[in-house]
Amino acid sequence: MFEPMIDADSRPYWEGVARGELLLQHCQNCERAVFYPRVVCPLCFSTDLEWRAASGTGTVYSYTVMRKASGRFATDPPTVVALVDLDEGVRMMSHLVGVDPPEARIGARVRVTVQAVEGDLSLPCFTPVP
């Protein structure tokens, strides 16, 4: 069963999620957002990264529908797994919630919603913006 591996680099991210916030690293040198959490900016190799609250909005880049439960993230199939391009310019894989799978669309505008998954684990998911 999948468990997020929380280490020193990703701890602020997971602590934000636990508070219901989506945080992203921002490079102080090239001013670009960085995701997933890491020590070095993948664009300019600066180590001068700081955590900032994300806008929480983005666009569905692509998606697929999982019709079979798999691990703790798909206990109620079918579920929509999506690649979301956040407005900050980074891409996340997540779940779309609050949408029937046939209604999911590439290019749809979405907003983050932190969902309790199991126990004390929560995950940032996305829901359509009306």
Ligand SMILES: [Zn+2]
């Ligand atoms: Zn940079």
